[in-house]
Amino acid sequence: MNASALLAAEAEVAAATGITAYAWLLIGLPLLGAGILLLGGKATNAWGHYLATALSWASFVLGLLITLSMIGRGAEERAMSVGGWNWVPAGQFQLETGLLVDQLSVSFVLLITFVGSLIHVYSIGYMEHDPDRRRFFAYLNLFVAAMLLLVLADSYLLLFVGWEGVGLASYLLIGFWNHNPAYATAANKAFFVNRVGDVGMSIAIMFMFATFGSVDFATVNAGAAEAGSTAMTVLGLLLLVGACAKSAQFPLQSWLGDAMAGPTPVSALIHAATMVTAGVYLIVRSNAVFDAAPNAQLAVAIVGAITLLYGAIVGCAKDDIKKALAASTMSQIGYMMLAAGLGPVGYAFAIFHLITHGFFKAGMFLGAGSVMHGMNDQVDMRRFGGLSGAMKITWATFALGWLAILGVPPFSGFWSKDKIIEAAFIGEGWRPWVLGGIALLGAGITAFYMSRLFFMTFHGKKRWTDDVHPHESPLTMTIPMMVLAVGSGLLGLVLSWGGMFTSWLEPVTGGHGEEHPVLPVPVLIGLTMLLVAAGAAYAWMLYWRDEVPQVAPRGSLATQAARADLYQDAINEGLFMRPGTHLTRALVFTDGKGVDGLVGSLAATVGGLSSRLRRIQTGYARSYALTMLTGVVAVLGALWVMN
Amino acid sequence: MTAALMSALPALPALPASVGFETTVPGAAFAPVPVAYSAVAPMLIVVGTALVGVLVEAFAPRAVRHTVQVGLALAGLVAAFLVLVLVSVDDQAVTAGGSIVIDGPALFMQGTLLLFGVLGVLTMSERFGGRSADAFTPMGAATPGSPAEAAADRAGFATSEAFPLTMFAMFGMLMFVASNDLITMFVALEILSLPLYVLTGLARRRRLLSQEASLKYFLLGAFSSAFFLFGAALLYGYAGSSDLGAIAQAISASNGDLEGLLLPGVVLTLVGLLFKVGAVPFHSWTPDAYQGAPTPVTGFMAAATKLAAFGALLRLAYVGVEGSRLEWRLGVATVAVLTMVVGAVLSVTQTDVKRLLAYSSVAHAGFILVGVLAYDRTGVSGVMFYLVAYGLATIAAFAIVSLVRSGGSEATHLSQWAGLGRRHPVVAGIFALLLLAFAGIPLTSGFTAKFAAFAPAVAHGGLAGVVMVVVGVLASAVTAFVYFRIIVLMYFTEPTGDDVAALTPSVASTVAITVGVIATVVLGIVPGPVLDLAGRVSQFLQ
Incomplete structure (x- = not known):
């Protein structure tokens, strides 16, 4: 399928029929839940969290039915549009908005509603004793609704509404325990950094109006090729600013670590699986713009490459389990950005890695929450150690996530991350060597810091403080972890069976010819495995075999820099x-x-x-x-x- | 019409000058001009109510005066609104010898002004259980802190003349947006301004600040009026008439004799109007007057004066001097950019919530100017929509400010708002919503309004339009920072002292706040009907 036929197909998206016509309910159900819980007041205290969870699952079931009906149609007829609401009828700027249900958006819908629903279930247990549980679930539902709006929007403007909505929900959730000033400051920081991104987005939207006279994806995509590469470069860079802020990419990465102040399920849902990946979604959704602006595309790849190293280095020095996971998230999203910056050859892998990462990272965050639950809410890994005996389920599920993120075959990460490394090695001149080299190096560092995290927490000597009595978490918490662990184990294998997922996305991301990396694929896989093994082994030496000091040693200058987030603040x-x-x-x-x-x-x-x-x-x-x-x-x- | 005004307000200093102008209309000095009474009926009702209000002040017993004045003002405003909607809409015309024009934009803005008037009177009538309106001093003429003032308070005196004054100002505003020649426009400007100067000086608390604000506002207002008048004189010299239509014709005919008078004339008249909207560098009065005035008056002033001034500005720019716009456009565009930047940047360091909202109103004036300079019908409707959205949110916001008290007086220092969200979740929540609207967050009226004002500028404003919009977006990002900081302060900061509390408003204030909040949400989610209406009536009658 060539580019122009693709654009033509996109321009003539059929109106939705059948179950797809109810796609607005995907957003409506969780929004209803948030409304009932917020307006219902104390009357809903007793059953509010069950309602929120049920509505989130209902949204998932609907999303599943829509996906099944989509699979039933031919590849050309899969994308459908819903609604068409004349929001702001200002003169000739008829601001029409509606939903776009296509392969890309339903992939996100399934990820968001499935992981989101699991996290609702987990939160029932995790937030059991919190006096404000109802408000928490209301915000969670609000977040799910806003995130679904973000991915289902058919125009940049409606996407922006969702974009602001997830920002607001994340703000409310990070600062949920606002009685703690440090947490409130963290919420603050997240919001202000995101304002920088919002400015980029707003100007980008205005720019689209000026250039195309419209902001819906179809018009922008169709016009991008003719609009001239300078204009598209400007537009691409503006979108990149927005994406960087939302996805915590260099140089707007500073807020993510602090955002870990929020309740752990929030970190799992918002700051690992869904919201922070919105930037990647934005880039992939705007593929026509970036294809018309090679320089902006290169900027995306460079930002991704820098961030993946940055996050990995910071991750090596963090002793706070959640902050280490946050650094890892930043780094993994760097991989996705890198892939998205590679053009058509990388888009599908960016989304693929996004989906598998959503599972294994959410699983590990929930695992971290479970550890904290059993350890009096401590987060310092130097006071963990040897927890594999006390928390068997948490250990096992976490282990699967660990294997997945390391990219050990046949676990999920192998199928998605290694493909990104391969794709980064495609091209001519210096680019494949630099970008590919960084991606490869990143894999080794990832193996080191994730193994460090895993060993420090679950293995080695017990370094517990005197007052803790680690115990396994209740079933409402462990079942979601187990489900996510299954995903961490198998999802990559299933989705990559016969290139299933990439060919499913092809109508949206555009096809590409057969291209070969500058090094043979088996060599690349071999090199990656070697580096991963080396990283893990080094971590084993330092953090399992040797004694881990209970107070962090002063460390080298590099360690100190990494501990201070490379002085970002x-x-x-x-x-x-x-x-x-x-x-x-x-x-x-x-x-x-x-x-x-x-x-x-x-x-x-x-x-x-x-x-x-x-x-x-x-x-x-x-x-x-x-x-x-x-x-x-x-x-x-x-x-x-x-x- | 004009004659009636002169007798109503004999103190107008500049009126003798207008006599010379009048003679240019053949026979106008003595022959009665036909007046389309049904078209101007809303204005007559309002001025009639104001005059009756003066009588009430003189003859009604003190015990019932507050109630009677409030009731009278509300009845007058509602009656005027009903007449406007039911009668005047069908009778659009240029009338009163060409000095008044009742057309689509005039009706839309008059209707909005009357709505603002109702909400303004409702908030001004707030008593918090006391005997007289809480915001106004018992005796405006007494020296602050003097025994006379204390005695007046003990005796239960009240400045209930605030209500007739408001009605006079309202009358001036109604006329301002409908005036079709520069003299009428000037008279209207003075009629609306003088009562506001007085109202500004009537605050019950912090009397000195209030009087100072009043005097400053008066002096600078007079200064700007002089500019306007001078500009009008130059334009009269240029066109041989003060009529907007005649000026437009003279510009298009452009016989070249007195070409040098045109540009200064246009600029000086525009300056007079830009002063009223609070555009930089004519904004200096705004923070002082907003801070010193009684808070409900500030809200009314911010919403209604801004709307009236923009109404007149639109008419002058689109009807009168449109033909020469290429010559002065860049000047106003520069003012717009300055206004947005200075308003936004200065709001960052404000520590007083009223001053902060004042600078925010300066920035908003800049955003609206962007729409004005679009030079398209959609620009007119965008500006009108913006004014409605901003005005409704502003009245509610100042009403909220007047509720937050510390030891009886308003807690306007920002530090006093710390932790308000915890003790008064509803008050803080409403204020947060209004702030989000000011920041232009989607799904609030602020977003749709900005969109409606900016989109025409991008489409029709050329490069200057695009530049202004980019500056506008950047400036809104700065103001958003300011607003979010307040939200953070209310929700995430420890309270400094525990004597700050929000009073429970009366039904009247509650209604005003509720209307503002509902409008903010509804205009954000379904702006269609109002935008539609604004779009349909955006054609000026020439």
Whole structure:
């Protein structure tokens, strides 16, 4: 299928029929749940969490039925559009919005609703004793609804609504325990960094309006090829800014680690499986724009490559189990971004890795939550160790996730991550060597820090504090972990059977010819396995065989840098915050004092008027008036000169 | 019409100048001009109510005066609204010797103004269980803190003349958006401004601040009026008439004799109007006046004055001097950019919630100017929609500000709002929603309004339009930072002292706040009907 036929097919998406026509219920059901729980007040305390969970599952079942009906149709007729709601009828800008149900969006729907529902179930146990459990479930439902809106939207604007919605829900959930000031600050940071991305998104949307006169995917995709590569590069970079903020990619990665302050199920759902991958979704969804702008595409790949190393390095030094997992998430999304930046050859693998990662990372986060549950909410891995005996189910499920993220065959990660490494080695000139090399190196570091995390937590000597009595978590928590562990084990194998998943996505991501990496595939697999084995073995030596100190040693300069997130906060502060503060201070100064000073120096010139103004003696009113006068003179003078 | 006004407000300093202008209309000095009474009936009702209000002030017993004044004002506004909707819509015309025009935009804005008026009066009538309106001083003329003031308070005096004053201002605003010549526009400007100067100085608490604000507002207002008047004189000299239509004709005919008068004339009249909307560098009065005025008056002023001024600005720019826009457009575009940037950036460091909202209103004026400069019908409807959305949210926001108290007076320092969300979840929640709307977050009216104002600028504004929109988006990001900081403060920060509390509003205030909140949500989710209406009535009658 060539590109133009593909675009034509996209432009003529059929109106939905059958079960697909009810796709709006996918969003409606969890939204209803959030509404009932928030408005229902205390009356819903007793059963609210069950309702929220049931509605989330209902959404999953509906998504499954829609997917089945889609599989039943031919590849050309799978995409369907739902609704068409004239949101803002402003003149010729008829802002029509609707839903687009295609292969890409249903893949996300299934991931979001399935993992989301499992996490609802898990939260029933995890949040059992929290007085605000009802509010928590309301936010969870709200998040699921917003995330589904994000992936089902048929235009950038509606996507942006979902984008803001998930941001809001994540904000509310990170700061859920807002009685703790540190957590509230974390919520704050997440929001402000995301504002940077939102600015990129808003300008991108305005830019699309200016260029294409419309913001729906069909129009933008159809027009991208003709719009010129400069315009598309600008647009692509703006979208990348948005994607970087949402997906915690370099240089907007700083918030993700702090966001771990939220309850662990939230970290699993939002900051591992779904929301943080929205940036990857955005890039893949905008594939036509990036295909028309090779430079922007390269920027995506570079951002991905930098972040995958960045996250991996930071992950090596973190002792907080959740922060280590967060760094790992950042790194894995870096892989996805890298894949998305490779063009048609990588899009499908980016999404594939996104799906498998959603399972194994969510599973590991839930595992971490289970460990914390049994260890009095401690997170310092230096005080764990030897938990494999006390928490057998958690250990086993976590182990599957660990094997998956390492990319050990036949577990899920092998099928998705190794494909990205292979794809990164495709191309000409320096690119395959640099990008592929980084991806390969990243695999080795990943093996080290994930093994470190796994060994420090579950193996080696017990370094527990005196007051803990580790115990296995209740079934509501372990069952979701087991289900996700099955996914971590098998999903990759199943989905890659005969290239099933990639060919399923092909109508959306575009096809590509047969291309070969610069090194033979078996060599690449061999190299990857070698590095992974080396990384894991080194971790084994340091963190299983040898004694792990209970207090972190000072470490080398590199370790200290990594522990401090490679000084991201200091850099952010120096680069962005201080100039901003200075600018505002300077402006305030001008307004308060400078204008007054101007009165003095201009007094002679303005003569009579100034002295009359001074006689009025009302504090600052004279300077206000002078500002006005200066403004008038300036405007008039400038216009006079120009005409 | 004008004659009636002159007798109603004999103190207008600039009116003698207008006599010379009047003579240009043949026979207008003595022969009565035909007036389409049904078209101007809403204005007559409002001014009539105001005059009756003056009598009430003189003759009604003190005990019932508050109730009577509030009831009268509301009845007048509602009656005017009903007449507007039921009668005036069918009778659109240029009337009163060409000085008043009742057309689509005028009706839309008059209707909105009347709605703002109702909400404004409702919030001003708040008593919190006391004897008189809580926001107003018992005796405006007494020296702050003097025995006379205390005695007036003990005796239960009340400044219930605030309500007739509001009605006079409302009358001026109604006329402002419908005036078809520069003299009428100037008279309307003064009629709306003078009562507002007085109202600004009537705050019950922090009297000195309030009086200072009032004086500053008055002085600077007079200053800007002078600019407007000077500009009008130049335009009269250029066109030989103060009528907007005649000026437009003169510009298109362009015989070249007095070409030099046109640009300064246009710029100076625009400056007079840009002052009222609070555009930089004519904004300096805004923070002081907003902070010093009684809070409900601030809300009313922010919503209604801004709408009226933009109404007049639209008419002047689209009907009167549209033909020369290529010459002055860039100047106003620069003002718009400055307004957005300065308003947004200065709001960052504000520590007083009223000053913060004032700077935010400055930034909003910039956003609206972007729509004005689109030069298209969709721009007109976008601006009108923006004004409705912003006004309704603003009145509600200031009403909320007036509820949050510390030791009897308003807790306007931001630090006092810390942790409000925990103790008063409803008040903080509503305020947060309104802030989200100001920030332009999707699914609130602020988003659709920004969209409606910015989209035409991108489509018809050329490069300048695109640049303004980009600046606008960046500026809204800055203001969003400010608003989110307040939300964070209310929800995630430990309270500083425990004496800050939100009072329970009366039914009247509750209604005003509720209307604002519902409008903010509804205009965000289904803006269609209102946008449709604004789009249908966006054609000016020439």
